[in-house]
Amino acid sequence: MKVLQSVLLVLALVVVGFVVAIIPGGQALIGKVLPYLAFAVFLLFFIVKVVGWAKSPVPFRIPTTAGQEKSLPWVKQSRFDNPSTTGGVIVRMLLEVTMFRSLFRNTKAEMHDGPYLAHGSSKYLWLFALIFHYSFLVVVLRHLRLFLNPVPGLIQALGGADGFLQVLSPGLYISDLTIVLGLVLLFGRRLVRPQIRYISLVNDYFPLVLIFAIATSGILMRYIIRPDIINIKQLAVGLATFHPVIPGEMGTIFFVHLFLVCCLLVYFPFSKLMHMGGVFLSPTRNMANNNRMVHHDNPWNDPAIKPHSYAGYEDEFREVMKEAEIPVEKE
Amino acid sequence: MYDKGKIIPGLIVFVLIAVSPIIYNRGNAGHVPNPEKPKNAKECVRPVAEMRESHMQMVIDWRTDVIRDNGAREAVTAGGVKYVRSLQLGCMKCHTSKQKFCDECHKYASVEPYCWDCHIAPEEKD
Numbered sequence: 120m121k122v123l124q125s126v127l128l129v130l131a132l133v134v135v136g137f138v139v140a141i142i143p144g145g146q147a148l149i150g151k152v153l154p155y156l157a158f159a160v161f162l163l164f165f166i167v168k169v170v171g172w173a174k175s176p177v178p179f180r181i182p183t184t185a186g187q188e189k190s191l192p193w194v195k196q197s198r199f200d201n202p203s204t205t206g207g208v209i210v211r212m213l214l215e216v217t218m219f220r221s222l223f224r225n226t227k228a229e230m231h232d233g234p235y236l237a238h239g240s241s242k243y244l245w246l247f248a249l250i251f252h253y254s255f256l257v258v259v260l261r262h263l264r265l266f267l268n269p270v271p272g273l274i275q276a277l278g279g280a281d282g283f284l285q286v287l288s289p290g291l292y293i294s295d296l297t298i299v300l301g302l303v304l305l306f307g308r309r310l311v312r313p314q315i316r317y318i319s320l321v322n323d324y325f326p327l328v329l330i331f332a333i334a335t336s337g338i339l340m341r342y343i344i345r346p347d348i349i350n351i352k353q354l355a356v357g358l359a360t361f362h363p364v365i366p367g368e369m370g371t372i373f374f375v376h377l378f379l380v381c382c383l384l385v386y387f388p389f390s391k392l393m394h395m396g397g398v399f400l401s402p403t404r405n406m407a408n409n410n411r412m413v414h415h416d417n418p419w420n421d422p423a424i425k426p427h428s429y430a431g432y433e434d435e436f437r438e439v440m441k442e443a444e445i446p447v448e449k450e
Numbered sequence: 451m452y453d454k455g456k457i458i459p460g461l462i463v464f465v466l467i468a469v470s471p472i473i474y475n476r477g478n479a480g481h482v483p484n485p486e487k488p489k490n491a492k493e494c495v496r497p498v499a500e501m502r503e504s505h506m507q508m509v510i511d512w513r514t515d516v517i518r519d520n521g522a523r524e525a526v527t528a529g530g531v532k533y534v535r536s537l538q539l540g541c542m543k544c545h546t547s548k549q550k551f552c553d554e555c556h557k558y559a560s561v562e563p564y565c566w567d568c569h570i571a572p573e574e575k576d
Contacts, residue, residue: 288510
Protein backbone atom coordinates (compact mmCIF):
# COMPACT_ATOMS: atom_id res chain seq x y z
CA MET A 120 0.00 0.00 0.00
CA LYS A 121 2.73 2.44 0.97
CA VAL A 122 4.73 1.32 -2.05
CA LEU A 123 1.71 1.91 -4.26
CA GLN A 124 1.16 5.34 -2.73
CA SER A 125 4.76 6.35 -3.42
CA VAL A 126 4.62 5.12 -7.00
CA LEU A 127 1.31 6.87 -7.60
CA LEU A 128 2.65 10.10 -6.11
CA VAL A 129 5.65 10.04 -8.44
CA LEU A 130 3.44 9.12 -11.40
CA ALA A 131 1.23 12.09 -10.53
CA LEU A 132 4.29 14.34 -10.53
CA VAL A 133 5.33 12.95 -13.93
CA VAL A 134 1.85 13.68 -15.28
CA VAL A 135 1.88 17.21 -13.84
CA GLY A 136 5.31 17.85 -15.41
CA PHE A 137 4.12 16.44 -18.72
CA VAL A 138 0.91 18.47 -18.79
CA VAL A 139 2.62 21.72 -17.80
CA ALA A 140 5.28 21.10 -20.46
CA ILE A 141 2.74 20.83 -23.25
CA ILE A 142 0.52 23.78 -22.37
CA PRO A 143 1.67 27.14 -23.81
CA GLY A 144 4.02 28.98 -21.47
CA GLY A 145 4.49 25.85 -19.39
CA GLN A 146 7.98 25.19 -20.73
CA ALA A 147 9.07 28.70 -19.73
CA LEU A 148 7.59 28.11 -16.27
CA ILE A 149 9.43 24.81 -15.73
CA GLY A 150 12.58 25.96 -17.52
CA LYS A 151 13.05 29.51 -16.29
CA VAL A 152 11.09 30.03 -13.05
CA LEU A 153 10.75 26.73 -11.24
CA PRO A 154 14.49 25.92 -11.01
CA TYR A 155 15.18 29.21 -9.19
CA LEU A 156 12.25 28.70 -6.83
CA ALA A 157 13.22 25.10 -6.11
CA PHE A 158 16.88 25.96 -5.58
CA ALA A 159 15.99 28.85 -3.26
CA VAL A 160 13.65 26.64 -1.21
CA PHE A 161 16.34 23.96 -1.06
CA LEU A 162 19.08 26.29 0.17
CA LEU A 163 16.93 28.34 2.55
CA PHE A 164 15.19 25.45 4.29
CA PHE A 165 18.37 23.37 4.36
CA ILE A 166 19.92 26.19 6.41
CA VAL A 167 16.79 26.62 8.53
CA LYS A 168 16.82 22.91 9.32
CA VAL A 169 20.51 22.82 10.28
CA VAL A 170 20.19 25.97 12.41
CA GLY A 171 17.17 24.41 14.10
CA TRP A 172 19.22 21.35 14.96
CA ALA A 173 22.07 23.55 16.18
CA LYS A 174 19.66 25.20 18.64
CA SER A 175 19.13 21.94 20.50
CA PRO A 176 21.53 21.71 23.41
CA VAL A 177 23.72 18.63 23.57
CA PRO A 178 24.21 18.16 27.31
CA PHE A 179 27.04 15.68 27.40
CA ARG A 180 29.46 13.72 25.30
CA ILE A 181 28.22 10.31 24.26
CA PRO A 182 30.97 7.83 25.13
CA THR A 183 29.16 4.68 24.04
CA THR A 184 30.74 4.58 20.62
CA ALA A 185 32.44 1.51 19.27
CA GLY A 186 35.99 0.80 20.29
CA GLN A 187 38.17 1.21 23.38
CA GLU A 188 38.09 4.70 24.83
CA LYS A 189 41.27 6.45 25.94
CA SER A 190 42.28 4.91 29.20
CA LEU A 191 45.51 3.86 30.93
CA PRO A 192 48.64 4.16 28.80
CA TRP A 193 48.97 0.39 28.36
CA VAL A 194 45.40 -0.03 27.12
CA LYS A 195 45.37 0.45 23.36
CA GLN A 196 42.86 3.13 22.40
CA SER A 197 40.74 2.83 19.31
CA ARG A 198 41.79 6.24 17.99
CA PHE A 199 39.27 6.71 15.19
CA ASP A 200 36.32 4.73 16.55
CA ASN A 201 36.49 6.33 19.94
CA PRO A 202 38.57 9.46 19.51
CA SER A 203 39.50 11.77 22.36
CA THR A 204 40.84 14.56 20.13
CA THR A 205 39.40 16.83 17.45
CA GLY A 206 41.74 15.30 14.87
CA GLY A 207 40.41 11.84 15.65
CA VAL A 208 36.84 13.12 15.34
CA ILE A 209 37.62 14.60 11.91
CA VAL A 210 39.01 11.25 10.73
CA ARG A 211 35.99 9.41 12.12
CA MET A 212 33.62 11.86 10.42
CA LEU A 213 35.49 11.58 7.10
CA LEU A 214 35.30 7.79 7.26
CA GLU A 215 31.60 8.02 8.13
CA VAL A 216 30.82 10.39 5.25
CA THR A 217 32.92 8.61 2.63
CA MET A 218 32.71 4.96 3.73
CA PHE A 219 29.42 4.79 5.68
CA ARG A 220 31.02 2.89 8.56
CA SER A 221 27.90 3.07 10.71
CA LEU A 222 26.02 1.11 8.06
CA PHE A 223 28.84 -1.42 8.01
CA ARG A 224 27.95 -2.22 11.62
CA ASN A 225 24.35 -2.94 10.73
CA THR A 226 23.07 -6.10 12.41
CA LYS A 227 20.10 -8.37 12.02
CA ALA A 228 18.17 -10.53 14.45
CA GLU A 229 16.42 -13.68 13.29
CA MET A 230 14.23 -16.31 14.92
CA HIS A 231 15.20 -19.90 14.20
CA ASP A 232 13.58 -23.20 15.03
CA GLY A 233 14.14 -24.13 18.58
CA PRO A 234 13.07 -21.42 19.01
CA TYR A 235 16.20 -19.38 19.44
CA LEU A 236 17.17 -15.88 18.50
CA ALA A 237 20.24 -15.40 16.32
CA HIS A 238 22.08 -12.12 15.84
CA GLY A 239 24.34 -11.53 12.87
CA SER A 240 25.99 -8.96 10.70
CA SER A 241 24.07 -7.52 7.78
CA LYS A 242 26.12 -5.67 5.22
CA TYR A 243 23.50 -5.22 2.50
CA LEU A 244 22.44 -1.73 3.46
CA TRP A 245 26.08 -0.62 3.54
CA LEU A 246 26.85 -2.10 0.13
CA PHE A 247 23.67 -0.83 -1.54
CA ALA A 248 24.09 2.61 -0.03
CA LEU A 249 27.68 2.83 -1.28
CA ILE A 250 26.61 1.84 -4.80
CA PHE A 251 23.78 4.33 -4.83
CA HIS A 252 25.46 7.33 -3.22
CA TYR A 253 28.65 7.21 -5.26
CA SER A 254 26.68 6.76 -8.49
CA PHE A 255 24.51 9.71 -7.54
CA LEU A 256 27.59 11.81 -6.81
CA VAL A 257 29.13 10.99 -10.19
CA VAL A 258 25.84 11.71 -11.97
CA VAL A 259 25.47 15.09 -10.25
CA LEU A 260 29.08 16.06 -10.97
CA ARG A 261 28.72 14.95 -14.60
CA HIS A 262 25.72 17.24 -14.97
CA LEU A 263 28.01 20.20 -14.31
CA ARG A 264 29.10 19.90 -17.94
CA LEU A 265 25.70 21.40 -18.78
CA PHE A 266 25.99 24.27 -16.31
CA LEU A 267 29.61 25.34 -16.78
CA ASN A 268 31.01 26.95 -19.89
CA PRO A 269 33.81 26.26 -20.71
CA VAL A 270 33.68 22.81 -19.14
CA PRO A 271 36.53 22.34 -16.63
CA GLY A 272 39.02 19.56 -17.40
CA LEU A 273 38.11 17.72 -14.20
CA ILE A 274 34.43 17.36 -15.17
CA GLN A 275 35.45 16.33 -18.68
CA ALA A 276 37.83 13.73 -17.26
CA LEU A 277 35.10 12.40 -14.98
CA GLY A 278 32.77 11.98 -17.95
CA GLY A 279 35.56 10.25 -19.85
CA ALA A 280 36.29 7.87 -16.99
CA ASP A 281 32.58 7.14 -16.50
CA GLY A 282 32.22 6.36 -20.20
CA PHE A 283 35.48 4.52 -20.64
CA LEU A 284 33.79 1.33 -21.78
CA GLN A 285 33.20 3.06 -25.15
CA VAL A 286 30.13 1.04 -25.97
CA LEU A 287 27.05 2.54 -27.65
CA SER A 288 26.99 6.00 -29.08
CA PRO A 289 26.57 8.30 -27.23
CA GLY A 290 28.86 6.34 -24.93
CA LEU A 291 27.35 4.37 -22.07
CA TYR A 292 28.00 5.82 -18.62
CA ILE A 293 28.69 3.20 -15.97
CA SER A 294 27.08 5.41 -13.33
CA ASP A 295 23.81 5.29 -15.30
CA LEU A 296 23.72 1.56 -14.72
CA THR A 297 24.91 1.60 -11.13
CA ILE A 298 22.53 4.33 -9.94
CA VAL A 299 19.56 2.30 -11.18
CA LEU A 300 21.09 -0.82 -9.67
CA GLY A 301 21.59 0.94 -6.32
CA LEU A 302 18.02 2.25 -6.31
CA VAL A 303 16.56 -1.13 -7.18
CA LEU A 304 18.63 -2.83 -4.46
CA LEU A 305 17.72 -0.25 -1.79
CA PHE A 306 14.07 -0.45 -2.77
CA GLY A 307 14.15 -4.25 -2.94
CA ARG A 308 15.72 -4.41 0.50
CA ARG A 309 12.69 -2.66 1.95
CA LEU A 310 10.35 -5.03 0.14
CA VAL A 311 12.09 -8.35 0.69
CA ARG A 312 12.82 -8.30 4.40
CA PRO A 313 9.51 -8.42 6.32
CA GLN A 314 10.87 -6.55 9.34
CA ILE A 315 12.09 -3.68 7.19
CA ARG A 316 8.90 -3.65 5.12
CA TYR A 317 6.96 -3.39 8.38
CA ILE A 318 8.79 -0.24 9.48
CA SER A 319 9.00 1.37 6.02
CA LEU A 320 6.88 4.45 5.41
CA VAL A 321 5.83 6.40 2.37
CA ASN A 322 8.65 8.84 3.05
CA ASP A 323 11.10 5.91 2.81
CA TYR A 324 9.82 4.71 -0.55
CA PHE A 325 8.94 8.03 -2.12
CA PRO A 326 12.45 9.48 -2.51
CA LEU A 327 13.69 6.21 -4.00
CA VAL A 328 10.86 6.16 -6.53
CA LEU A 329 11.31 9.86 -7.31
CA ILE A 330 15.06 9.49 -7.90
CA PHE A 331 14.34 6.38 -9.94
CA ALA A 332 11.98 8.41 -12.14
CA ILE A 333 14.60 11.16 -12.51
CA ALA A 334 17.29 8.64 -13.43
CA THR A 335 15.01 6.88 -15.88
CA SER A 336 14.03 10.07 -17.66
CA GLY A 337 17.71 11.06 -17.84
CA ILE A 338 18.75 7.69 -19.22
CA LEU A 339 15.93 7.82 -21.79
CA MET A 340 17.14 11.24 -22.87
CA ARG A 341 20.66 10.04 -23.42
CA TYR A 342 20.07 6.75 -25.18
CA ILE A 343 16.57 6.68 -26.65
CA ILE A 344 14.53 9.92 -26.88
CA ARG A 345 17.31 12.43 -27.46
CA PRO A 346 16.37 16.10 -27.20
CA ASP A 347 18.81 18.70 -28.54
CA ILE A 348 21.61 18.79 -25.98
CA ILE A 349 22.95 22.14 -27.24
CA ASN A 350 19.62 23.82 -26.51
CA ILE A 351 19.54 22.18 -23.09
CA LYS A 352 22.99 23.42 -22.26
CA GLN A 353 22.04 26.93 -23.35
CA LEU A 354 19.15 26.84 -20.89
CA ALA A 355 21.32 25.37 -18.10
CA VAL A 356 24.11 27.91 -18.58
CA GLY A 357 21.43 30.59 -18.84
CA LEU A 358 20.09 29.54 -15.46
CA ALA A 359 23.56 29.68 -13.94
CA THR A 360 24.13 33.18 -15.36
CA PHE A 361 20.65 34.51 -14.49
CA HIS A 362 19.67 34.93 -18.15
CA PRO A 363 17.67 31.77 -18.81
CA VAL A 364 16.60 31.27 -22.42
CA ILE A 365 14.63 28.57 -24.18
CA PRO A 366 16.47 28.60 -27.50
CA GLY A 367 14.35 26.07 -29.32
CA GLU A 368 12.76 22.64 -29.22
CA MET A 369 13.91 20.67 -26.17
CA GLY A 370 11.49 17.81 -25.94
CA THR A 371 8.77 17.24 -23.37
CA ILE A 372 10.78 14.57 -21.61
CA PHE A 373 13.45 17.13 -20.72
CA PHE A 374 10.88 19.27 -18.95
CA VAL A 375 9.50 16.26 -17.11
CA HIS A 376 13.07 15.46 -15.99
CA LEU A 377 13.66 19.06 -14.89
CA PHE A 378 10.28 19.22 -13.12
CA LEU A 379 11.06 16.05 -11.15
CA VAL A 380 14.48 17.41 -10.17
CA CYS A 381 12.82 20.60 -8.92
CA CYS A 382 10.39 18.46 -6.92
CA LEU A 383 13.33 16.60 -5.39
CA LEU A 384 15.02 19.88 -4.47
CA VAL A 385 11.87 21.21 -2.80
CA TYR A 386 11.21 17.91 -1.03
CA PHE A 387 14.80 17.57 0.14
CA PRO A 388 14.95 19.86 3.20
CA PHE A 389 11.69 18.55 4.63
CA SER A 390 12.53 14.88 4.34
CA LYS A 391 14.88 12.18 5.55
CA LEU A 392 17.16 13.19 2.68
CA MET A 393 18.43 15.82 5.11
CA HIS A 394 20.79 13.12 6.39
CA MET A 395 23.12 14.85 3.92
CA GLY A 396 23.48 17.70 6.42
CA GLY A 397 22.45 15.72 9.47
CA VAL A 398 25.33 13.25 9.32
CA PHE A 399 27.65 16.07 10.36
CA LEU A 400 25.49 16.75 13.41
CA SER A 401 25.31 13.17 14.69
CA PRO A 402 26.29 13.39 18.36
CA THR A 403 27.85 9.93 18.41
CA ARG A 404 30.01 10.86 15.39
CA ASN A 405 31.00 14.47 15.95
CA MET A 406 32.01 14.59 19.61
CA ALA A 407 35.34 13.60 21.04
CA ASN A 408 35.09 11.21 23.95
CA ASN A 409 37.01 13.38 26.42
CA ASN A 410 34.65 13.23 29.37
CA ARG A 411 37.49 12.20 31.64
CA MET A 412 39.79 15.03 30.59
CA VAL A 413 37.57 18.06 30.00
CA HIS A 414 34.82 19.50 32.18
CA HIS A 415 31.60 19.94 30.20
CA ASP A 416 28.91 22.28 31.45
CA ASN A 417 25.35 21.30 30.82
CA PRO A 418 24.29 24.01 28.35
CA TRP A 419 20.80 24.44 29.83
CA ASN A 420 22.02 25.02 33.38
CA ASP A 421 20.74 28.31 34.79
CA PRO A 422 23.82 30.46 35.49
CA ALA A 423 21.95 32.11 38.38
CA ILE A 424 21.97 28.81 40.28
CA LYS A 425 25.36 28.56 41.92
CA PRO A 426 27.00 25.26 42.90
CA HIS A 427 25.78 24.23 46.33
CA SER A 428 28.21 22.06 48.28
CA TYR A 429 27.13 19.74 51.12
CA ALA A 430 28.99 21.88 53.61
CA GLY A 431 27.01 24.91 52.43
CA TYR A 432 23.77 22.91 52.61
CA GLU A 433 24.51 21.85 56.16
CA ASP A 434 25.32 25.44 57.11
CA GLU A 435 21.96 26.51 55.78
CA PHE A 436 19.87 23.80 57.40
CA ARG A 437 21.93 22.80 60.47
CA GLU A 438 19.37 23.88 63.07
CA VAL A 439 16.47 22.20 61.30
CA MET A 440 18.51 19.04 60.80
CA LYS A 441 19.43 18.87 64.47
CA GLU A 442 15.80 19.33 65.40
CA ALA A 443 14.87 16.39 63.21
CA GLU A 444 17.75 14.40 64.68
CA ILE A 445 19.56 14.11 61.38
CA PRO A 446 23.29 13.63 62.02
CA VAL A 447 25.40 16.61 61.02
CA GLU A 448 29.14 16.69 60.30
CA LYS A 449 29.83 19.98 62.08
CA GLU A 450 28.18 20.82 65.41
CA MET B 451 22.48 28.25 18.71
CA TYR B 452 25.35 26.06 19.84
CA ASP B 453 28.69 25.41 18.11
CA LYS B 454 28.32 28.49 15.94
CA GLY B 455 32.03 28.43 15.16
CA LYS B 456 31.67 25.11 13.37
CA ILE B 457 28.13 25.13 12.00
CA ILE B 458 28.15 28.57 10.35
CA PRO B 459 31.40 27.95 8.41
CA GLY B 460 30.03 24.53 7.46
CA LEU B 461 26.83 26.09 6.11
CA ILE B 462 28.84 28.73 4.23
CA VAL B 463 30.93 26.00 2.57
CA PHE B 464 27.72 24.14 1.67
CA VAL B 465 26.14 27.21 0.07
CA LEU B 466 29.37 28.04 -1.80
CA ILE B 467 29.50 24.50 -3.23
CA ALA B 468 25.82 24.70 -4.17
CA VAL B 469 26.20 28.01 -6.02
CA SER B 470 29.66 27.22 -7.46
CA PRO B 471 28.34 26.97 -11.06
CA ILE B 472 27.04 30.55 -10.73
CA ILE B 473 30.39 31.73 -9.38
CA TYR B 474 32.30 29.80 -12.06
CA ASN B 475 30.39 31.32 -14.97
CA ARG B 476 30.55 34.86 -13.54
CA GLY B 477 27.44 35.83 -15.45
CA ASN B 478 29.07 35.04 -18.78
CA ALA B 479 27.25 32.42 -20.85
CA GLY B 480 30.35 32.09 -23.05
CA HIS B 481 30.64 30.99 -26.64
CA VAL B 482 27.51 29.46 -28.15
CA PRO B 483 28.35 26.87 -30.81
CA ASN B 484 27.81 27.82 -34.40
CA PRO B 485 28.88 24.88 -36.55
CA GLU B 486 29.93 25.87 -40.08
CA LYS B 487 27.40 24.94 -42.75
CA PRO B 488 28.79 23.27 -45.88
CA LYS B 489 29.05 25.38 -49.03
CA ASN B 490 28.62 22.61 -51.58
CA ALA B 491 25.42 21.00 -50.30
CA LYS B 492 22.04 22.07 -48.96
CA GLU B 493 20.73 18.84 -47.51
CA CYS B 494 22.27 16.23 -45.26
CA VAL B 495 21.61 12.51 -45.62
CA ARG B 496 18.74 12.82 -43.15
CA PRO B 497 16.61 15.78 -41.96
CA VAL B 498 18.51 18.32 -39.86
CA ALA B 499 16.58 17.65 -36.65
CA GLU B 500 17.26 13.94 -36.90
CA MET B 501 20.94 14.56 -37.62
CA ARG B 502 21.25 16.88 -34.62
CA GLU B 503 19.77 14.37 -32.23
CA SER B 504 20.91 11.04 -33.61
CA HIS B 505 23.98 11.45 -35.83
CA MET B 506 26.05 9.65 -33.20
CA GLN B 507 23.88 6.60 -33.47
CA MET B 508 23.93 6.73 -37.26
CA VAL B 509 27.70 6.83 -37.60
CA ILE B 510 28.17 4.03 -35.07
CA ASP B 511 25.61 1.95 -37.00
CA TRP B 512 27.53 2.66 -40.22
CA ARG B 513 30.70 1.50 -38.53
CA THR B 514 29.17 -1.73 -37.28
CA ASP B 515 27.46 -2.43 -40.57
CA VAL B 516 30.31 -1.56 -42.93
CA ILE B 517 33.38 -2.59 -40.95
CA ARG B 518 32.11 -5.52 -38.92
CA ASP B 519 29.20 -6.95 -40.90
CA ASN B 520 30.54 -6.25 -44.39
CA GLY B 521 27.51 -4.06 -45.21
CA ALA B 522 27.04 -1.74 -48.16
CA ARG B 523 29.44 1.18 -48.29
CA GLU B 524 27.07 3.37 -50.24
CA ALA B 525 23.52 4.50 -49.71
CA VAL B 526 21.07 6.94 -51.24
CA THR B 527 19.32 9.85 -49.51
CA ALA B 528 15.59 10.44 -49.66
CA GLY B 529 16.33 13.08 -52.29
CA GLY B 530 18.12 10.51 -54.48
CA VAL B 531 21.69 11.62 -53.78
CA LYS B 532 24.28 8.88 -53.48
CA TYR B 533 26.62 9.07 -50.51
CA VAL B 534 29.36 7.02 -48.90
CA ARG B 535 28.61 5.68 -45.42
CA SER B 536 31.90 6.84 -44.01
CA LEU B 537 33.06 9.52 -41.63
CA GLN B 538 35.93 10.84 -43.69
CA LEU B 539 34.66 9.99 -47.21
CA GLY B 540 31.01 10.76 -46.42
CA CYS B 541 30.42 13.30 -43.65
CA MET B 542 33.62 15.19 -44.16
CA LYS B 543 33.10 15.55 -47.90
CA CYS B 544 30.77 18.41 -47.05
CA HIS B 545 31.64 19.18 -43.43
CA THR B 546 35.29 19.60 -44.31
CA SER B 547 36.55 21.01 -41.04
CA LYS B 548 36.56 19.02 -37.82
CA GLN B 549 37.34 22.11 -35.80
CA LYS B 550 34.69 24.34 -37.33
CA PHE B 551 31.98 21.68 -37.47
CA CYS B 552 32.37 18.69 -35.14
CA ASP B 553 34.27 20.36 -32.33
CA GLU B 554 31.95 23.37 -32.09
CA CYS B 555 29.17 21.48 -30.35
CA HIS B 556 31.23 18.62 -28.94
CA LYS B 557 33.44 21.02 -27.00
CA TYR B 558 30.43 23.02 -25.82
CA ALA B 559 28.65 19.95 -24.48
CA SER B 560 31.89 18.27 -23.34
CA VAL B 561 31.39 15.28 -25.59
CA GLU B 562 34.45 13.26 -26.52
CA PRO B 563 33.47 10.96 -29.37
CA TYR B 564 35.91 8.15 -29.88
CA CYS B 565 35.83 8.48 -33.69
CA TRP B 566 39.28 10.00 -33.52
CA ASP B 567 40.74 7.11 -31.56
CA CYS B 568 41.01 5.30 -34.92
CA HIS B 569 40.49 7.99 -37.55
CA ILE B 570 43.27 10.48 -38.07
CA ALA B 571 41.85 13.97 -37.78
CA PRO B 572 42.64 16.23 -40.76
CA GLU B 573 45.40 18.71 -40.10
CA GLU B 574 44.01 22.16 -39.48
CA LYS B 575 45.44 25.46 -38.45
CA ASP B 576 44.15 26.67 -35.11
